[in-house]
Amino acid sequence: xKKILVIGANGQIGKMVVNLLRNQxxxxxxxxxxxxxxxxxxxxxxxxxxxxxxADFEHAFEGCDRVIFSAGSGASTGLDxxxxxxxxxxxxxxDYSVKNGVxxxxxxxxxxxxxxxDWVSDMKPYLVAKYFADQYLLSSGLNYTILRPGLxxxxxxxxxxxxxxxxxxxxxxxxxxxxxxxxxxCINRDEVSNQIFxxxxxxxxxxxxxxx
Ligand SMILES: NC(=O)c1ccc[n+]([C@@H]2O[C@H](COP(=O)([O-])OP(=O)(O)OC[C@H]3O[C@@H](n4cnc5c(N)ncnc54)[C@H](OP(=O)(O)O)[C@@H]3O)[C@@H](O)[C@H]2O)c1
Numbered sequence: 554x555k556k557i558l559v560i561g562a563n564g565q566i567g568k569m570v571v572n573l574l575r576n577q578x579x580x581x582x583x584x585x586x587x588x589x590x591x592x593x594x595x596x597x598x599x600x601x602x603x604x605x606x607x608a609d610f611e612h613a614f615e616g617c618d619r620v621i622f623s624a625g626s627g628a629s630t631g632l633d634x635x636x637x638x639x640x641x642x643x644x645x646x647x648d649y650s651v652k653n654g655v656x657x658x659x660x661x662x663x664x665x666x667x668x669x670x671d672w673v674s675d676m677k678p679y680l681v682a683k684y685f686a687d688q689y690l691l692s693s694g695l696n697y698t699i700l701r702p703g704l705x706x707x708x709x710x711x712x713x714x715x716x717x718x719x720x721x722x723x724x725x726x727x728x729x730x731x732x733x734x735x736x737x738x739c740i741n742r743d744e745v746s747n748q749i750f751x752x753x754x755x756x757x758x759x760x761x762x763x764x765x
Contacts, residue, residue, distance in 0.1 A: 606642030714753025
């Protein structure tokens with residue numbers, strides 16, 4: 554069985570996804586950007602590859618047929634990193650996936666990436682980067698799943714979500730744990746290929762929230 558590459562595996566969602574996949578005995582490779590991060594994961598038995606999204610990281614794709622892109626530059630960096638990580642890093646991951654015959658690419662995008670102009674806020678440049686990363690994936694020819702979670706929280710996941718956007722902006726949030734569980738569900742299912750889902754806290758169990 555080929556492996557699932559998790560890009561952004563030292564991140565909050567990435568770590569949860571790696572654990573969930575390992576608990577299922579799925580072969581998984583965690584891509585992190587420093588040797589120290591790698592050592593911590595290796596010490597608990599995780600297969601790791603060190604790769605920097607700002608450099609050449611094609612080596613990470615060896616032996617992998619599924620890719621999860623959950624990396625992000627984060628809120629504390631400037632626009633330069635938004636473009637270099639969220640947009641250009643994602644673009645390179647898509648290119649490497651095409652070149653290496655990846656069968657399913659799952660992108661962690663975000664609410665608003667479909668229409669940045671609808672969101673009048675300082676989030677807009679980030680949403681533009683996400684918009685073009687998603688567009689690039691859509692035109693890549695890869696089997697894709699794009700997940701667009703609302704505002705992320707660190708609440709305990711309930712395993713209950715919805716893919717339908719509420720009219721109340723107060724409802725547009727989801728826990729990282731439920732996003733991770735949704736990623737784990739989707740990466741194992743070809744039925745969710747070539748679909749885009751928004752993700753929010755909700756009332757549906759994950760297995761029935763995704764309609765295909
Ligand atoms: N915050 C929100 O409300 C929100 C809403 C919707 C979607 N999202 C998206 O959700 C995703 C994951 O969220 P999260 O909370 O798990 O984020 P996170 O904890 O910040 O994780 C992002 C990961 O990306 C890694 N990364 C950054 N630059 C890199 C580089 N040059 N090379 C390799 N890895 C690099 C970081 O590495 P280090 O650990 O070394 O820093 C980090 O582990 C992001 O794509 C974000 O845009 C966020």
